[in-house]
Amino acid sequence: FLARLILAGIIRKRAAVNLIFDMHSEYGWEAASEDKHATTVKGLRQLFPGQVQIYTLDPDSTRRRGVRDAQELFIAYNQIEVEDLALLAEELNLSEASLENAIILRNEFGRDWISRLLSLSNTEIQEFCEQKMGNKASMMALQRKLTRLDNLKYIRNTLPHNYIGQILDALSRGIHVVIEFGSQSNLLSYMLAANVITRRIHQAYVHQTERYLQSKNPLDRPRQLCITIEEAHRFLNPRAAKQTIFGTIAREMRKYFVTLLVVDQRPSRIDSEVMSQLGTRITALLNDDQDIEAVFTGVAGSQNLKTVLAKLDSKQQALILGHAVPMPVVVQTRPYDQRFYAEIADPDWSQAEDAEVLLAAQQAKSELGL
Incomplete structure (x- = not known):
C-alpha cells in the first residue's frame, strides 16, 4: 500500500x-x-x-x-545472456563449471547458444567438448537444468x-x-x-x-x-x-x-x-536488529533515529529520511480509499498535498524535540 x-x-x-x-x-x-x-x-x-x-x-x-x-x-532464449544465468545460479543449482561452459557455448554460437545447447544430443555434446575444450559432465548438467526454463510460459525459442x-x-x-x-x-x-x-x-x-x-x-x-x-x-x-x-x-x-x-x-x-x-528511505516499523542497522547505513545520528523507528505504530506510520526531506520526518500515511481516489484525480491535488506534507513535517519536528 x-x-x-x-x-x-x-x-x-x-x-x-x-x-x-x-x-x-x-x-x-x-x-x-x-x-x-x-x-x-x-x-x-x-x-x-x-x-x-x-x-x-x-x-x-x-x-x-x-x-x-x-x-x-x-522473452526469447536469444535475449538471455550468461550474466542472467549467473544471477540464477542458486535457483537453477548451476555450478561455476556450468557457467564457464555456458561462456564457451556463447563464444561459439553467439546469441542462439541456449537453443543450440538444448537441441544437442549426448554424442554432439561429446564432440563439441572435445573440439572446444569443454567439460562434458558440466555441459550436460547445464543442458538438463536449463530445460526448467521451458516451464516458464513467457519463454519462446524465437x-x-x-x-x-x-x-x-x-x-x-x-x-x-x-x-x-x-x-x-x-x-x-x-x-x-x-x-x-x-x-x-x-x-x-x-x-x-x-x-x-x-x-x-x-x-x-x-x-x-x-x-x-x-x-x-x-x-x-x-x-x-x-x-x-x-x-x-x-x-x-x-x-x-x-x-x-x-x-x-x-x-x-x-x-x-x-x-x-x-538517496531517500521510507521505512515502516522493523523488529529485526540487523534490518534496523541496515536501514541507517551511512546515516549520521542513527542512534536517535533507531529510537524513533522503534516507536512507530505497526500500521500507517513511516520514517522518511534522505534527499527528499530536509530532516528525518515521521509521517502518518494516508488511507488508500475512496477519498484518495478522488483527490489523486483533482487538478489542485499537488497544492493540497504540499500543505499536508508541510504540516506533517512541523508535527514531526515538534515530536522529535527539534
Whole structure:
C-alpha cells in the first residue's frame, strides 16, 4: 500500500516514468483490500487509465482476474545472456563449471547458444567438448537444468516481435508500464524476466544519454525512469549486486536518468554499498536488529533515529529520511480509499498535498524535540 501511494504520487507529479515489476499482481489493475468493507482496491491503471499500461507474462491469469487491455509479453532464449544465468545460479543449482561452459557455448554460437545447447544430443555434446575444450559432465548438467526454463510460459525459442522495444517505446512516450507475472511469480521466473528486461532497457538509456550529451538537444534528453523491484535483496545481495543490472544502476546514482525504487522487507540482506547509495528511505516499523542497522547505513545520528523507528505504530506510520526531506520526518500515511481516489484525480491535488506534507513535517519536528 505504501509503495502504491508513492508510485501514484510520482505519476501525478510527473516526476518520472515508471517501470514496475509487479511480482504479485498488486500494482496494475487492482489488489486485495485491508478494509473489511471492501474486497479490492484500485491499482494504478484504474487511477490513471490513460497513463498506465499493463504487460503480462501470464495472459491467462491476467484475463481470469478481469484485467482489460493488458499486452502480452514474451522473452526469447536469444535475449538471455550468461550474466542472467549467473544471477540464477542458486535457483537453477548451476555450478561455476556450468557457467564457464555456458561462456564457451556463447563464444561459439553467439546469441542462439541456449537453443543450440538444448537441441544437442549426448554424442554432439561429446564432440563439441572435445573440439572446444569443454567439460562434458558440466555441459550436460547445464543442458538438463536449463530445460526448467521451458516451464516458464513467457519463454519462446524465437520471437517475430520485439516486446522489450515496445515497452521502451511506451516509456519514451511517458506511459508508465506495469509488468505482471500472474502464476509465473516464482523467484526463478521473476528474477530472470526482471533482469533481462531491465538490462536491455538500461542499455537503451545509456545510448540515449550519450546521444543527448553529444547533441545538447533538449529533445534528445531521456525521460527520468524509475524502476520498481520487489524482493530487492534477491538482486542486490552482496554477491548478486556485483553482477546484476540492478547493482549497476544503484552504483551509477542516476547517471543515465535511471533510478530504483527498492521494495524489501529484509534490508539487512541488501549489499551495504547499495544501501549507502539509496538517496531517500521510507521505512515502516522493523523488529529485526540487523534490518534496523541496515536501514541507517551511512546515516549520521542513527542512534536517535533507531529510537524513533522503534516507536512507530505497526500500521500507517513511516520514517522518511534522505534527499527528499530536509530532516528525518515521521509521517502518518494516508488511507488508500475512496477519498484518495478522488483527490489523486483533482487538478489542485499537488497544492493540497504540499500543505499536508508541510504540516506533517512541523508535527514531526515538534515530536522529535527539534
